[in-house]
Amino acid sequence: MTKQDQMNSQLAALEARFRERLRSELADMKALADQLQHTANPGAPVLQDLRDRLHKLAGSAGTFGYTDLGSRCRELEQQAQCELEREHYDHKALDALAIATQHLHMLLQRSTPAAQQPQTLSTAARQTAGGRHIGLLIEEQPLAQQMSKTLTSFGYQISLFRHQQELAKASPPLDALIVDTSPRGHNMLLQAPFAERDGQAPPLLVISSQDDFISRLQAVRAGACGFFTKPVDLPSLESRLERSFNNHQGGPFRVLIIDDDAELAARYQLVLGNNGMLVDTVSDPNLLLEKMHNFLPDVVLMDISMPDYSGPELAQVIRLNDDWLRVPIVYLSAETNAERQMDALLKAGDDFITKPISDSALLTTVYARAQRARMVSEALARDSLTGLLKHADIKEQVDIEIERARRCQQPMAVAMIDIDHFKSVNDQYGHAFGDNVIRALSNLLRQRLRKVDRLGRYGGEEFVAVLPNCNTTDAWLILEEIREAFNALQFSTDEHTFCCSFSAGISGCEEPEWDCDELLDQADRQLYRAKHAGRNRICSTSRDAADD
Template sequence: MADNPQLQAQLAAIEARFRQRLDDELDTLNDLCAQLHDDPSALRSLRDRLHKLAGSAGTFGYGELGRVARQLEQQAQTQLDAKQPDAAVLTDLSSAGAQLRPLLKRDEQRQAQPQQLDAGISDEDRHRHVGLLIEEDDLASQMTQTLDSFGYQVTRLASPEALHTAAQLDALIIDTSPPGSRLLSHPVFQQAPGQLPPLLIISSLDTFSSRLQAVRAGAVGFFTKPVDLPLLERRLERGFSSQQGGPFRVLIVDDDTELTARYQLVLSNAGIRVDTVSDANLLLDKMHKFIPEVVLMDLNMPEYSGPELAQVIRLDDDWLRVPIVYLSAETNAERQMSALLKAGDDFITKPISDSTLLTTVYARAQRARMVSDALARDSLTGLLKHADIKEQLELEAERAKRSHAPVSVAMIDIDHFKNVNDSYGHACGDNVIRALSNMLRQRLRKVDRLGRYGGEEFVAVLPGCNSDDAYQLLESIREAFNALQFSSGGQQFHCSFSAGISACEADAWADEELLERADRALYRAKQSGRNRLCRDDGVPD
């Protein structure tokens, strides 16, 4: 975002509005100061005004003004906590407005050029290029074949030095088993964090020492032999989850208009989708429509507190995973801890620099998405669970409506699956489910969403696909699945699936109707003899 004239112009406009508001704020403070000795309620109003000023002034570059406002706020709070206010302190506070006005002028004279923001997170799609530093030929060949089938570009490296000449890698998989046991001590792996791609370590030893060594080398995954390749691939997939899931979504709950506008501008220019709430009555509706991954919550607002609203959010189990980060000028450690104990996850003290805001939000959102993704995955297939694929359908339907793009939904069910379990056992049935889930993941695009809806039933959400595109894609997968040969106890057999497809190409239906229509089309496919696809015709049965 550095050297972005449009951004700097927008920031300047917000700062100008805040500067204009400062004059009004200081006039109001002067009026409250004049009332201190005659009106006891004026002290609380003065404290609230000083608290808000202490939080916002520094963010807009009025650092000294913000620091003194915080000191005065603490004095006011001490008097509110005291059984009997100190007349001498009240006299000092009565000159608060007069103390702050000169600081405003000094801060204006000291302000440097408009601040440059740190570079944002790029929206550019990653090339999924994985490097293998594995001496065991069989393992390297097997891993290359598996990762290739999942759509990764794989390069086998002959030595650590090859990293210097290899094309840019998005991940690196290293086998530290003998004879590669000393690989991590190579100078290439002693570089500063961030100079190497994410590392996944394979080892023949599963000890605390080997895992600690992997962590110190910067590993994000550790796998022991024999390697569970689907599990390793899922860890790779999780590493790319922030790019797959689209921009992070952040909801700001704050009553300060200019401050909220600045936060929104800074985050938006980093590729983050931002929405705001200033009216608490709209909070839950906004949560359900926007589905934020992080909530930035002001701690003190006129009619309600941040912890109160955080607890209201936490009453809904759907939002237990969403981190809530409090924003406040509060510096008292005890009050901060009290706020965190009431449904909060983190605390950022105002004033907040743009880089701190970006770093905190990005780190929290990334971590939240990774945890949410891990919890959302079915243990057998690694696909999204029932509730989570429905949530993804809701997100993609909303995105399609905003962009006026098509979206299709397919419900897929393995034919006569009970016969497979009865004839060959549940372990063999699990293999059939895994095979179909793997094939779907291999053949569908990375932007598609895929979940295990229940038992042997799957749901695929295909953004940007109309009915014809979805039909052709699923038909090719159906034919490939028919050709797979399964074996159990020396017996060979084949399986098939049926699918129902519905599509929305003109904002015609809500996401719930898309799923219901796909389910009806699946029912027709099964009634028509199975091993086929049926499209929803848009006419209720």
């Protein structure tokens, strides 16, 4: 069975469960309608219960394809709300509401859910960086050569082009294009994009001698993701280039759904999970804080109306923790009153999705929110030179992975990496070239390690890599390949070409009581052994004999 067939089967099972639930819900609502019609003074609790049930079906029925039933429930919900807000009941209106509610089962009997094809994100949304083949369309040869040398030292494959017509012949296909629009005619490229790859145009970065609004606007309209004026800040350009590949080092987006409607939450989970997201659900709000701490979501989807709790109340509980201030909270509700929606957003929410929501709208909203939140979060947590996590943030990742390793009974490793003789690089070639060496190593680490691995600049020329579900032996093999690749990189100045090396120490979560500081201390001890043994080597707690 293919993945698509499996999802179709799961959706069919969910829809069958929902139809059975509808029959039960409509029977309960018919009983409430009978009370309204035949009781002299039914009281607010009966009407409130009926309104809540109508509200719930107004949101969920349409999602499962029962559009007419969902729309009718929304109309009756609004009528019930009007009666609840009256000082004295209008019994004629209550009778009409009761009769209409009793007839809802007829809509179910003569309707079948509208066929819905499982939705997937576009190639553009899901694409991650593959090969790094960068095209330079730059006529100014000194600039082209300088950029080529610098980007090559960062680990990219560079191809130089003189004319736009040559771009279609690029082999392998380009992953990104950098265009200097200063020469006459090159700005025409902004109106004639080059060949697409996998259904989309690769990232475009623009260089210009004009620093004005119109030049930037033209670049944006052409789909440029970066704009740089001469003289070009090459480290900044490379940083933007790397970000343009949308290579999420943290792995799949993590989405937490808080909803008491089990079938609806299961459908959201299935749709989002089928598009590569990790999804968890909470039906009992008492478990919310534990789930937030253990799951670490990128986005929270929150039903606004639940028994005993409201979405805004739970959102405010989340916001009491400073660690979760960056996590966007998206309300899910059948609420259509703009004033009540605004009130909910003011109470700790970030967005509002009105039920029923289509699969495609759900995917787009969640993906956009998760992507933006992770970009902002990582920008705040990252070192400006390398784009890697800062000292405190990488230590936090060590703590997180230690807890995960213990909970899942899986290995994890930490590597401390330090560039050899870095002070002599700064003294001999200048700090600008020293920065290029740091950037080159950070870029190489980022490209060669897995998306789930975490990287941080620990200080100066020192880095820390956190490798979950990886023992120290495998970590040594991975770092050894990267060490050899770094040795092969050539850094060029106007007069000299030079190479660099690094040393590394690796420790693993081998003792159950070890904490972050002890694990980092063990990695630092192994790094010291590597330096003492002659540098340009890797020492590990599991390879003592081999490293000496």
